[in-house]
Amino acid sequence: MAKQFGVSDEALAGLNDPERFPFPPEEGVALRFADAMTDDPAGVSDELFAELRRHWSEPQIVEIACVIGLFNYFNRFNNALHMEITLTDPEVLLHRVRKAAEEHAGVSELCDRTAEILAQGRRYVLVGIYQRQGEMMVLRAYRGPAPPHSSFRLGEGNAAVAGRTGATPSELAVPVRDPSGIHGVIDVESDRPAGFGEEDRALVEAVAAILAPALAGPAA
């Protein structure tokens, strides 16, 4: 969600280790306050608080502390009650992919939008969309870790694309085809064993059907 509120990919990655990422000072001190207030709220030091004051007014500090407090509330509630990650309804995602197919003339752009829709909506750790060019399958778009190879030879099966995340608890590869043949493949991976249900299979197959006309055309 954070991305759509103007947080860059770099900053999101930097949040894993804020001490090393060059956040501006006013953001850096707010993040250190978040760490301290989450780890040991009674132990927030006077030094840290004085620094927070140098950058933020009292109403702003109240707002920052409310954000940190609210998410500690949500996280504890969700962790203790074993809350499952919310997945977006396949119908909603299919509607988005159809819209993208109508709006985007270029194959690359359509594949990129589709990879984003699937990765965001279903929390797949990896999405790769390949287009067939002769005897090769060529990577058109992906989300997740960068694949080591941008193409693989037809007939090598999906062994060439599988296992890119290292340990791959589960993978689903669906051909993109129409009556004239196979035009590509959509490969998705989950970070948990048996991570795909019937709903996911049906979703990725339906997405493949939507992409078929575009991938059957010339590689753009």
Next chain:
Amino acid sequence: MGRISRLSPDQVAPEIKALYKQFLAERGNVPNMFRTVAHRPALLTTLLAHFREVMGPGTVPVPLKEMLAVRVSRLNDCDY
């Protein structure tokens, strides 16, 4: 499996159903946490109002508030 059941749109009162609809329109789903809190409609209504006030435009930039939320959730090992 979540430890507490989640209420579907046909299991909730009309005013909660309207909240569900708003989420569906905004983001394509109704977060499982909110469908769980829906067991206590008054808590869901006030929780959402507070959530929107805290995370929406205020005196601190919204992107920073999103980053704080992500950082706290990572510290708490909550990938929800």
